[in-house]
Amino acid sequence: MKFSDMTFPQLRNVPRDGCVVVAPIAACEQHSHHLPTSTDTVLVTGVADGVEAALKGVVLQLPTLWLGASHHHLRFGATLSASVDVHVDILCEIIEPLLLDGYTRVLILNGHGGNIDTMQMALRRLQPRYRNCVLGAASYWELAAKELAGLAEGPRKNMGHACEFETSMMLALRPDLVRREEIRDDLPIEDAALRGLYLAEDMFQRTDHGAVGYPELATAEKGRRFLTASIERTVEVVEALLKRPMPR
Secondary structure (H helix, E strand, C coil): CEHHHCCHHHHHCCCCCCCEEEEEECCECCECCCECCCHHHHHHHHHHHHHHHHCCCCEEECCCECCCCCHHHHHHCCCECCCHHHHHHHHHHHHHHHHHCCCCEEEEEECCHHHHHHHHHHHHHHHHHCCCCEEEEEEHHHHCHHHHHHHCCCCCCCCCECCHHHHHHHHHHCHHHCCHHHCCCECCCCCHHHCCCCCCCCHHHHCCCCCEECHHHCCHHHHHHHHHHHHHHHHHHHHHHHHCCCCC
């Protein structure tokens, strides 16, 4: 079920306690020289579409929110962004009307690293007012971290930016938007002594051309495998949310 394709009488008849609202969120930002600014939106929508297709009748898929918290990309340009506080407000404003309408299970499905903090803060704001609802949030690549790591060929086994993972999936979903001749690896700068430390840096301080990882290893076939792994794990999570007892 896709929210934006339905009429209000159809939506009124959706069983509130028998579905999971899946709210994909993303960004519109620079993705190095070879990927479009819509990359995060294309990818998380692809995952959400796959989940909705696999769980017809029990997933209510919202339109993808394309605006993310992307201030850390602004120095490259080619980026639209909401500040952190504003993005938290936006997420609350999107989710709360659904809770007021009686939906009881929500999964924010994220496609942009800069949204991780904001989606968690949004749910922390909402939870005290809706204690009887199941409210969850996750990035698709974190749900499928083990599976994706097992499929990656490069030394980086977790999601980067315009990397092996994202470039492969874009080659699978929208090859027409990938500038193959511009693909160039951007090796991560790591300091073992800082392991476990969150370091506040923007992307301009981390990379000279807007990527983090090994996009030169990307292939469309690998992208299809990455997408399948992400969809299957998200389906597993949605099914578990449907079975989860309602909190008191």
